[in-house]
Amino acid sequence: MTAALQPAEPALATDRARRGGRAGKRAAGSAAFDQPAFRQLKIPFTPTKLLSDDELESIHLASLRVLKEIGVDVLHDEARRIMKAHGADVREGEVRVRFDADMILDLISHAPSEFTIHARNPAHDLRFGGNNTIFAQMASAPNCSDLDGGRRPGNQRDYRNFLKLAQMHNILQITGGYPVEPIDIHPSVRHLECIRDLAILTDKPFHAYSLGKERNLDGIEIARIARGISREQMMEEPSLFTIINTNSPLKLDVPMMEGIIQMSSMGQIVFVTPFTLSGAMAPVTIAGALVLQNAEALAGIAFTQMVRKGAPVGYGGFTSNVDMKSGAPAFGTPEYMKAQLVGGQLARRYNLPYRTSNTCAANTVDAQAAYESVFSLWGVIQGGGNFMMHGAGWLEGGLRCSYEKMILDIDLLQMVAEFLTPLDLSEDALAVDAIRDVGPGGHFFGTPHTQSRYKTAFYSPILSDWRNFETWAEAGSPTAMEKANRVWKERLASYEEPYMDPAIREELDAFVDRRIAEGGAPTDF
């Protein structure tokens, strides 16, 4: 199936309005909601260099020493054989593998600096790397919550609701995994049900967890069927991604190595992301945690290139600190921001797309949730993040996906997108004539220059309450969280499933149903 055969549906209609100038700015996926069109976002300025080149090199060199002198425990037998074949120091009867700097640097030099992920709706294809930036919905929360129903374990109904919200908001260009884990589906077939939902309820690119070979292969096959393409085309056009979290410190486990083997050998996208919590699984110094992050990331990224030279792979950073009083992980902190900026510098040093995240540790959608998230977004954008995981919904250190936080984050991400939209500096926008017409002491409110632009001049926020105090107080002094509660319910009620060719739907269901009947995948991972 090609784009030409695909009938127009809401997402495509929205894309037609993709703005050349301000015209398309207010195009809405739903009449009830004013949102910017789906588009490939770009960061228009140079990312911030927190470290000098020499300082950055000290982290790079220290991480190469870690790989050479200490090494990494690789628990997957086949992975160790592949590493040995590529010249790594693998000793009989030992899981420890040590790597030479030259070998690592030679391998990662084969990784592409930019690549595209293909969606079943080609208007939703996305570009990783360069100055592109991509925002994903949050992933992998065990719990979810809303203001009415409170906090509860993940389940299929909430899982599907979140996918619908991801589909209908253009600013969420991609999903990042299961926004909440639907524990009411048996683990052996959960991936089949969940990935089928991703393929049907959304037409944006998606992720498969690396939890055993079967799950990777099922994910790749569902993505292929949904796009209606051959295995050969799939090899050339990445259509699925996986996140590989190393087991910090310095362990690469069986499912993760298996995930790289399956995904990279089939040309699909891998983001290697150590989760290096400074003071817990990583040194208490941020510099030390970054050394560990970099060593682990380089080992994983180098392995993708052993599996297949040129396989698309990205550099993931997830260094934060813990609360040293309790050991609880902290997010959106100053230390997290510094690590975000340095992570970006490292990824660019290796010419790799950079993945980072929008996180917070708050237990409710209060000021803390907002400031930790915006500090994270600051780190993402100024760090030159090419891919923001957990862009919307993340609460409670990732233990919960919140409906209200989802709306708050969508608003925040839309604001960031507007911030990234270049200023119009045309003669007309510079407005010398308009200033002349108004003159000293005048007012611009009713002038033709204003009248012709005011509807689309500024970003119109979802949540911000700009009423004066008296009007706001008379309305019951609502907080942003209360407004978010109303908004997500209105939004969800207007969801429309994106079009899918009936023949593709039939093939998809046949595959998933057969695999479920076969029992799915082992659950002893």
Add this chain to the structure above:
Amino acid sequence: MTAALQPAEPALATDRARRGGRAGKRAAGSAAFDQPAFRQLKIPFTPTKLLSDDELESIHLASLRVLKEIGVDVLHDEARRIMKAHGADVREGEVRVRFDADMILDLISHAPSEFTIHARNPAHDLRFGGNNTIFAQMASAPNCSDLDGGRRPGNQRDYRNFLKLAQMHNILQITGGYPVEPIDIHPSVRHLECIRDLAILTDKPFHAYSLGKERNLDGIEIARIARGISREQMMEEPSLFTIINTNSPLKLDVPMMEGIIQMSSMGQIVFVTPFTLSGAMAPVTIAGALVLQNAEALAGIAFTQMVRKGAPVGYGGFTSNVDMKSGAPAFGTPEYMKAQLVGGQLARRYNLPYRTSNTCAANTVDAQAAYESVFSLWGVIQGGGNFMMHGAGWLEGGLRCSYEKMILDIDLLQMVAEFLTPLDLSEDALAVDAIRDVGPGGHFFGTPHTQSRYKTAFYSPILSDWRNFETWAEAGSPTAMEKANRVWKERLASYEEPYMDPAIREELDAFVDRRIAEGGAPTDF
């Protein structure tokens, strides 16, 4: 009086711990509160260039066209005479003044790119310009509020409370005016009571409003007496600043011009800050609003150099947008951030210190207050802001100073300061040996490398609640605002007045009491 004669008091004790490395980091002004030491903050990285040099030049050139072709209405007769004497196009019987580009650029080239403001406690002297950044308490709110007492008009008690909070928090390096307007003091003597309080209750640098010659002169005299210096020394050592807001569009009124004449002629600091609300007093395009901002700022800054070549002056930016549905001003928006970054580029083009602000339009200390403020802080820091006005307390578009927002902002500013603190990249911080000691699969929590650092490794927030959900829920699910309410009351209770030499106090009181007896200043401004 010199620093050597001044006995150590809490603020100085704190300064002794100024950190060389991490040691002084947790020095506290009060035993009950863990805060970083007072220090001159610096932005350690290159500010973000939102515009290319060519694009920036288009704004610069358009603003020079505005000054040449349209001109500015100058309502102050003496100011027009001064302008004419310096070659401006001033016509008999007209208030309109037009300026040549060369004249403007020549004048502003005499302004210093960096200068120091002196406090009565020399440990609190601060440097404007370069890569220095200074955080001020909010100013000029007509109302104040706290969670217990609600919203109320400003009064002397709240005014003094806010000054005490400014004094005891090291991150507020300066006050920016009256945090709240004490309307229970008669306007004729309000400036005398208020500036005396600034000089007594705080030992940090402060501001005087430009609302008529007498108020400027009284402010300068109080600052001089508090420092115990001569008029000659005062001329060489700026010890007071004033904010000059132009009347946009393109008007310079009597009190503002008078303020520049008094302050600049006596060597005190002026920040010229147009308040150019895009869509209201300025064009609806952000580029156009910036053209207007720049034209007005250049006119005011050039005038300071006509009054006295070399007078210390800064470039202020305060361009934001309005809600086009209601006309209400909006703050902390994506448009505001863009204007903050471009404002910084313009100020640096003219080699002038750059003033910007921490603002929001929220009516309560909810997620909106936090995200609008952190977006503002993002703009301040990435814009290379040398001076952040309204750093703490600002709510409701500046109509209200909030006790809880003050604590929230202090926490946010402390986080920003930590973000700006360079990473330790010593061999020991890179931690290769610590990583070796722990090895693959280990844990860093109890290691000597962690044990020797954990107390000061990370910023310890005031408000962030990092407890797990169950513990937090059992504690009654508190929000950040509720915690802030408890904190400010505890803090205020531990305030100690900074030491002042009794002879200086006597001189100060004698001056202020005499001026009050004389009737203060006219109230017909």
